[in-house]
Amino acid sequence: MRQRLPAFAVAFLVSRSLLAAEAGPSLADLSLEELGQVEVTSVSKRRERILDAPASIYVISHDEIRRSGATSLAQALRLAPNLQVAQVNASQYAITARGFNNSNNLGNKLLVLIDGRTVYSPIYSGVFWDQQDVLLEDVDRIEVISGPGGTLWGANAVNGVINVITRSAKQTQGGYATLGGGDAEYGGAFRYGAQLGETGAIRLYAKASDLDNTERADGAALADGWTMSQAGFRADWGHATRGFTLQGDMYEGRGHDRDVGGPVRANGANLLARWNEQFGSGADLQVQAYFDRSQREDPVGFQGDADTWDLEFQNGIPLGRHKILWGGGYREARDRIAATLPPSVFSFDPQSRTLSWENVFAQDEFSLTETLRLTLGIKLESNDYTGWEKLPSARLAWNPTDTQLFWGAASRAIRAPARLDRDFRWNLIGAFPAPFDNIPLIGGGPDFVSEVAEVYELGYRAQPSARLTWSVTAFYHDFDRLRSGQAPQVFQLIPAYIQNMMEGEVSGVEAWAAFQVTDNWRLGGGIVELRKELRLKPGSTDPDGPPALGNDPEHQWMLRSSMNPAPRVEFDVVVRGASRLPQPLVPAYTTVDARLGWRASQALELFVAGYNLFDPSHPEFGAAPGRSEIPRSVYAGLTWRM
Amino acid sequence: MSACRGRAARIVMLAMGMVLLLGTVAAQPQEGGAQEQQVKAAYLYKFGGYVEWPGEAFKEPDSPIVIGIAGDSAMAQEVERIVGNRTVNGRGVEIREIRPDEDIGSPHILFVGRSQLSRIGGLAAHPQPILIVTDAANALKQGSIINFVTTGNRVRFEVSLDAARRNTLRIAAPLLAVAMKVQ
Numbered sequence: 095m096r097q098r099l100p101a102f103a104v105a106f107l108v109s110r111s112l113l114a115a116e117a118g119p120s121l122a123d124l125s126l127e128e129l130g131q132v133e134v135t136s137v138s139k140r141r142e143r144i145l146d147a148p149a150s151i152y153v154i155s156h157d158e159i160r161r162s163g164a165t166s167l168a169q170a171l172r173l174a175p176n177l178q179v180a181q182v183n184a185s186q187y188a189i190t191a192r193g194f195n196n197s198n199n200l201g202n203k204l205l206v207l208i209d210g211r212t213v214y215s216p217i218y219s220g221v222f223w224d225q226q227d228v229l230l231e232d233v234d235r236i237e238v239i240s241g242p243g244g245t246l247w248g249a250n251a252v253n254g255v256i257n258v259i260t261r262s263a264k265q266t267q268g269g270y271a272t273l274g275g276g277d278a279e280y281g282g283a284f285r286y287g288a289q290l291g292e293t294g295a296i297r298l299y300a301k302a303s304d305l306d307n308t309e310r311a312d313g314a315a316l317a318d319g320w321t322m323s324q325a326g327f328r329a330d331w332g333h334a335t336r337g338f339t340l341q342g343d344m345y346e347g348r349g350h351d352r353d354v355g356g357p358v359r360a361n362g363a364n365l366l367a368r369w370n371e372q373f374g375s376g377a378d379l380q381v382q383a384y385f386d387r388s389q390r391e392d393p394v395g396f397q398g399d400a401d402t403w404d405l406e407f408q409n410g411i412p413l414g415r416h417k418i419l420w421g422g423g424y425r426e427a428r429d430r431i432a433a434t435l436p437p438s439v440f441s442f443d444p445q446s447r448t449l450s451w452e453n454v455f456a457q458d459e460f461s462l463t464e465t466l467r468l469t470l471g472i473k474l475e476s477n478d479y480t481g482w483e484k485l486p487s488a489r490l491a492w493n494p495t496d497t498q499l500f501w502g503a504a505s506r507a508i509r510a511p512a513r514l515d516r517d518f519r520w521n522l523i524g525a526f527p528a529p530f531d532n533i534p535l536i537g538g539g540p541d542f543v544s545e546v547a548e549v550y551e552l553g554y555r556a557q558p559s560a561r562l563t564w565s566v567t568a569f570y571h572d573f574d575r576l577r578s579g580q581a582p583q584v585f586q587l588i589p590a591y592i593q594n595m596m597e598g599e600v601s602g603v604e605a606w607a608a609f610q611v612t613d614n615w616r617l618g619g620g621i622v623e624l625r626k627e628l629r630l631k632p633g634s635t636d637p638d639g640p641p642a643l644g645n646d647p648e649h650q651w652m653l654r655s656s657m658n659p660a661p662r663v664e665f666d667v668v669v670r671g672a673s674r675l676p677q678p679l680v681p682a683y684t685t686v687d688a689r690l691g692w693r694a695s696q697a698l699e700l701f702v703a704g705y706n707l708f709d710p711s712h713p714e715f716g717a718a719p720g721r722s723e724i725p726r727s728v729y730a731g732l733t734w735r736m
Numbered sequence: 737m738s739a740c741r742g743r744a745a746r747i748v749m750l751a752m753g754m755v756l757l758l759g760t761v762a763a764q765p766q767e768g769g770a771q772e773q774q775v776k777a778a779y780l781y782k783f784g785g786y787v788e789w790p791g792e793a794f795k796e797p798d799s800p801i802v803i804g805i806a807g808d809s810a811m812a813q814e815v816e817r818i819v820g821n822r823t824v825n826g827r828g829v830e831i832r833e834i835r836p837d838e839d840i841g842s843p844h845i846l847f848v849g850r851s852q853l854s855r856i857g858g859l860a861a862h863p864q865p866i867l868i869v870t871d872a873a874n875a876l877k878q879g880s881i882i883n884f885v886t887t888g889n890r891v892r893f894e895v896s897l898d899a900a901r902r903n904t905l906r907i908a909a910p911l912l913a914v915a916m917k918v919q
Contacts (some may be wrong), residue, residue: 121775121777121778121818122778122781122819124782125912126782126911129778129891130890130892130914131890157913184760226833262887265887265892552838610910613786613909614908614909658909696918696919
């Protein structure tokens with residue numbers, strides 16, 4: 095169901111089945127690119143435009159990804175003006191929306207889905223970005239929603255949802271190969287797509303990359319390089335009214351050799367099946383099941399694996415002025431997490447656990463008048479730690495004209511406890527005298543419950559002319575029961591437990607615009623202003639306080655220029671800036687990336703890209719002196735399409 | 737053990753629920769749709785803004801752009817409806833349905849429906865500044881310049897630059913950038 099969710103995100107947010115009769119004429123006001131994105135549903139006659147979505151949504155298009163020169167999913171996410179993306183080292187990224195950024199994404203509140211498969215870990219609430227990749231050439235679009243999406247996506251979609259949507263196998267026919275290298279990485283990929291019987295199509299792909307180690311500011315080399323290989327397939331049968339998809343991937347990653355311990359190794363595989371059907375009544379149904387296995391072995395850190403099964407369905411029913419969407423799902427994840435070696439033992443108790451989640455949701459999009467739509471919805475989701483949680487939301491959308499949208503939303507979102515919050519143990523040999531060695535110094539909180547956010551948003555989006563679109567969103571998140579720690583009381587043999595003793599408000603503004611200056615030149619840009627007012631609740635003995643909940647810039651901006659200076663030439667420049675991160679201090683930085691592409695023939699494209707062009711290196715995340723400096727680098731290569 | 741059985745029971749119930757649901761909704765009849773045509777009609781109108789015709793293709797600087805439609809009267813109506821009073825680069829838009837027995841004449845954009853596809857062979861042999869648009873597999877090989885392709889749930893198109901050159905048309909880069917395939 096999730097792969098359709100984007101469409102549904104847009105549908106629930108957007109669909110205007112009532113206006114279907116008038117929808118025809120204004121198709122003429124869409125750009126060519128937008129026309130290519132219109133979902134043609136032969137039955138519902140529903141028009142779906144990003145412009146009409148009452149949420150802070152930015153869609154990274156296939157072309158934007160291609161022209162950016164991004165070589166991994168995490169890099170491509172830099173294109174979304176409503177995300178904060180900081181490169182931690184050669185292979186790791188800290189990515190979030192609306193703050194709470196943390197390296198390794200510990201405690202992140204961002205849900206990430208690849209073709210409907212969640213890659214957010216139930217073990218520690220985060221994403222290992224070095225393990226999650228796709229063949230970017232086959233990505234249709236990445237929908238980035240900043241703000242809560244719990245009513246559709248469930249717990250953990252507190253600050254945002256990222257939906258990576260790959261193209262149908264029918265849209266990726268023929269051959270594709272790319273090869274590139276530079277002073278920070280090299281890699282290659284290929285894909286082949288073919289027909290499969292009368293109505294089917296399949297593609298196979300493989301990609302491999304090697305990222306070089308980075309250095310610290312003092313010039314000392316770090317062992318953070320990463321080698322990754324991945325392969326997969328996707329097969330699609332049928333058509334818009336009845337379709338079936340089967341897809342899978344497998345990957346293996348290996349860190350570079352380190353002085354201490356062996357290299358980090360990771361691997362995983364997944365298989366997903368999805369069936370969707372549209373009925374003459376305008377109703378639609380989607381059923382999806384997947385299995386995902388991921389494993390990570392860090393000899394001096396996290397060593398664990400998780401097997402996840404997931405089954406979901408959803409059903410959309412138009413009923414006069416109402417559009418009902420309802421569904422449910424069940425997920426089960428079994429993990430095994432090994433303890434690290436003494437004397438500093440990180441472990442989980444129990445070492446192996448099976449968690450399950452169930453959910454049901456329903457929402458109604460109701461057209462109050464021709465121009466005013468109200469969407470009310472609620473999701474009930476259960477988890478093994480806190481039972482059933484309620485995730486309601488209300489959204490109001492007003493289109494005073496066909497090219498303007500005012501919207502407002504109120505939502506309740508939660509981050510449900512992860513294994514880390516409840517089951518974590520840190521035993522430091524010698525911290526407590528024998529025979530009390532088995533008492534952890536830090537322990538998961540037996541009383542840890544879900545973090546809660548009440549979120550209020552106001553937005554305006556417009557397309558005043560065919561050449562200009564812009565969007566602005568103001569948000570206010572009222573957080574309660576945020577994760578906090580305690581100071582251990584060593585002499586009384588009392589561990590420090592993970593608690594819910596922080597609260598506070600996060601507010602800000604996100605805005606972006608795109609302007610087609612001439613037919614051959616497009617400008618885009620965005621800013622994020624973020625203010626966090628977090629505090630410990632009375633009675634907490636947390637020694638760190640709010641800095642433990644992420645390190646975020648107050649200002650962030652980007653400007654992008656996409657130009658075709660000559661018929662077969664593409665020239666792109668991206669300038670990004672972030673103000674300083676407060677604690678640990680990371681100085682403000684501005685980076686300039688550029689890419690030049692030349693289509694030498696129909697099939698062959700040559701490109702050269704430079705990253706961080708005007709700066710030998712800078713850190714983007716982490717504490718000095720151990721952190722990585724992100725160096726200036728170049729990458730060149732060729733792409734062949736048949 | 738009982739927790740395990742409970743889980744299994746829940747999965748079974750969920751699965752049964754889905755089967756029941758399918759039974760009820762799948763029983764409803766299906767119908768064909770019209771929206772694909774609306775999108776194609778919108779494209780036909782939009783293409784005008786991204787093509788440069790030689791000067792002699794227009795009698796006056798403000799002569800209208802003529803969109804001819806052969807072999808698909810539903811499409812002609814759809815284009816008529818979608819265009820309304822809109823203009824392209826300051827020019828009015830005139831829509832002409834071309835009957836099977838009528839001459840093609842010299843429209844600026846010509847949509848050829850599948851039933852009349854054989855006519856593009858003749859057009860290719862005697863090039864005129866006409867943007868030929870089709871929606872049939874392999875139509876580019878027969879001389880069409882832009883051909884619609886519906887993949888997944890979306891209407892995209894492929895472009896033949898050689899055919900455009902043959903008809904002395906220049907196609908702007910943004911159109912090519914959106915094309916699924918340029919050959």
